[in-house]
Amino acid sequence: MALKPREETLVFLNYGERTLSDDGCLTCGNVAVPVRVLKVQGNVAEVEDRLGERTTVALDFVPDARVGEMLLIHLGIALGRAQEVE
């Protein structure tokens, strides 16, 4: 896994420090993991976290997700997209 440039890491961290391999408390739902969309295929997307770990997530709740966008995922399902901060 290639190390991400600092800027990119900071963008991820803006939306939380969790990564896909974190095993914190899932049930409180405050572990939404920020990920970047790499590929969209139907209603699943291949995504990558700030450490470069990849997984596929269901896009049923964010069906218009696009490649390059930052999503917040919880339990293998995208729950929302990160909004730009001014």
Added chain:
Amino acid sequence: MRYVDEFRNPQLIEKASRELHAIVEPDRVYRFMEVCGGHTFSIFRFGIQHLLPPNIELIHGPGCPVCVLPMGRMDDGLHLADEPDVIFTAFGDVMRIPGSRGTPLELKAKGRDIRMVYSPLDALRLAQKEPERKVVFFAIGFETTAPSTALTLIKARELEVKNFFVLSNHVLILPAMRAILESPDMRIDGFLGPGHVSTVIGVRPYEFVAKHYGRPVVVAGFEPLDLLQSLIMLVKQVNAGSARVENQYSRVVPWEGNERALAAMAEVFEVRPFFEWRGLGFISQSALKIKHEFAPWDAEVHFTLAGLRVTDPKAAQCGEVLKGVLKPHQCKLFGRECTPERPVGALMVSSEGACAAYYQYTWQGAAGE
């Protein structure tokens, strides 16, 4: 664009802390509840209370689903694991919740087929792979987690999976806030609203807190600066005598929430007339039941549950701690009979429970207070 660096920048934190000291009115006590366990955890982890003026008191709310699950409900679930054809599945954090006969992990060691899953969708996949067995998913969580369970049930119906069942223990954060606001010994001046729950439900649903109870709500992020900024927003509202709902965490939380996630929840779940919360008792309309249309996948319909009730020991003062009447270390059992290794009460169970967080991060400090 601002980065998390800034949300942890010591100068900015110092500045926010100074602003907070400057705006609080000295002859007034501000009691704010952080509803969500994630906030409780951040507050202790970053030592936020040390950055606050002494007259701001943080009260740790009920926002940890593991903590508020009654032991009887866990026992009901684990009874299903006794049946030889059942595979019992749950999230990792459920594996450590004690039932009367032990935790799921301990029962697994005794030979029950109990498996940890990361997503309810994984449990559904397992059911497809093991068509001869019955896969039960022990569902737990607030509005952040409930949409995933709903989606999984919708997919189970689509794929016609007949050996998959969900035992729903999903609870709702708003009725719990209402119950706390209704309680006669309530002394809360405002709320830090939960961050990621609001990704799903949005900000609007908190309006009743402002309108009917005259208390401000600020939906807050999890970084130190997020928390301080949100507290500044709350103090300003209290000083001005106003009660509005504000969104400090707009970089993640849209005002409207996620419509599709809400629609999936509405398709699959209905509100139970009442449900028991550990530490708070029965709260009406506070939990989700699987709708009749999804009965073939409802573990409560398919299996017979004992409906067990196990009461917490009388000496446990979880209810008072939840309502902000007592601090965790003021409970008679804290640190003696009740520790994270051997929790007696609900709030010691997960690391995001108020008593466990308090025990882990500040007990030594607090003991000398």
